[in-house]
Amino acid sequence: MTTAVTKFSRQRESIKEYLMNTKEHPTADAIYAKVRETFPNISLGTVYRNLHFLVEHGEIIKLSCMDGSDHFDADLSPHHHFVCKCCSRILDLDMEPIEHINTLANAHFKGRIEGNVTYFYGICEECSLAAEHDTPNGQE
Amino acid sequence: MTTAVTKFSRQRESIKEYLMNTKEHPTADAIYAKVRETFPNISLGTVYRNLHFLVEHGEIIKLSCMDGSDHFDADLSPHHHFVCKCCSRILDLDMEPIEHINTLANAHFKGRIEGNVTYFYGICEECSLAAEHDTPNGQE
DNA sequence: TTTGATGCAAATGTTTTGCATGCAA
DNA sequence: TTGCATGCAAAACATTTGCATCAAA
Numbered sequence: 001m002t003t004a005v006t007k008f009s010r011q012r013e014s015i016k017e018y019l020m021n022t023k024e025h026p027t028a029d030a031i032y033a034k035v036r037e038t039f040p041n042i043s044l045g046t047v048y049r050n051l052h053f054l055v056e057h058g059e060i061i062k063l064s065c066m067d068g069s070d071h072f073d074a075d076l077s078p079h080h081h082f083v084c085k086c087c088s089r090i091l092d093l094d095m096e097p098i099e100h101i102n103t104l105a106n107a108h109f110k111g112r113i114e115g116n117v118t119y120f121y122g123i124c125e126e127c128s129l130a131a132e133h134d135t136p137n138g139q140e
Numbered sequence: 141m142t143t144a145v146t147k148f149s150r151q152r153e154s155i156k157e158y159l160m161n162t163k164e165h166p167t168a169d170a171i172y173a174k175v176r177e178t179f180p181n182i183s184l185g186t187v188y189r190n191l192h193f194l195v196e197h198g199e200i201i202k203l204s205c206m207d208g209s210d211h212f213d214a215d216l217s218p219h220h221h222f223v224c225k226c227c228s229r230i231l232d233l234d235m236e237p238i239e240h241i242n243t244l245a246n247a248h249f250k251g252r253i254e255g256n257v258t259y260f261y262g263i264c265e266e267c268s269l270a271a272e273h274d275t276p277n278g279q280e
Numbered sequence: 281t282t283t284g285a286t287g288c289a290a291a292t293g294t295t296t297t298g299c300a301t302g303c304a305a
Numbered sequence: 306t307t308g309c310a311t312g313c314a315a316a317a318c319a320t321t322t323g324c325a326t327c328a329a330a
Contacts, residue, residue, distance in 0.1 A: 145330085147328085147329050147330070148329060148330085149329085167319090168319080168320080169319085184319095184320090185320090185321075185322080188319090188320060189321090189322095192320095192321090208318075208319070209318085209319060209320090210319085210320090
């Protein structure tokens with residue numbers, strides 16, 4: 001079996017570059033809309049194929065929140081995410097590591113725990129402020 | 141506006157009873173297959189409608205792991221879950237509460253954190269043993 | 281009787297895939 | 306030239322929904 005060679009692709013570069021320059025944690029569909037500004041003919045299939053490729057190669061991370069569609073993030077530094085119950089946005093959290101919870105989980109567990117996926121939820125600052133001023137933050 | 145009344149339904153009871161008597165954390169489809177043994181004519185739509193009803197009324201919990209489909213759990217006691225990377229099973233963890241991580245997350249965060257969803261992953265005992273004996277645990 | 285619940289099927293939303301063509305190496 | 310990547314469309318899934326009918330109250 002000959003190892004498959006990865007060829008350069010402007011579409012893939014464009015997807016990765018967009019992800020590296022945003023803090024939005026976009027969905028595949030949002031990435032498709034954005035990259036289409038540069039490549040009007042790019043297909044959604046290509047976007048999905050490249051996102052899968054980038055995740056498999058550890059160049060980006062896939063976030064599976066509980067809102068039906070996956071989100072993507074090119075920030076590989078260890079960090080956790082916050083999901084706003086109000087506007088559904090995903091925000092990065094600047095917090096202490098919580099890897100010790102793996103040890104807690106392993107205490108009475110017979111298998112081997114290698115890590116955890118944690119999402120925090122609540123109301124983001126913008127939505128709190130919007131609620132106070134009675135002007136709901138329409139962001140979706 | 142008159143408040144909607146909830147009527148008894150044998151199908152809903154059957155779904156809830158199955159969930160209360162299993163530790164499998166089944167998907168809607170698995171629940172459908174199981175309940176069909178008792179109600180051969182039940183439809184998948186009814187299963188989804190009742191699962192949604194039960195979740196909304198706090199009688200069961202929906203688990204959104206990262207495997208495409210949702211899982212359901214009638215165990216309402218506070219506990220966390222483990223997902224096996226090998227056989228994909230979801231297991232209950234018996235562990236100390238980790239609610240203090242919410243405080244850690246809130247330290248430098250401007251919004252309000254209300255809680256977290258945490259999944260631990262790794263290799264379960266059965267899959268570890270199966271690997272040792274070179275007889276992969278075929279459970280999916 | 282009234283109206284919520286069901287079965288069925290169609291629709292929806294997300295993601296994957298087959299295939300002929302395009303393009304990097 | 307070779308063969309990976311693309312565009313397009315169809316398919317595959319998971320889930321939701323419209324509607325006529327059923328059944329609980």
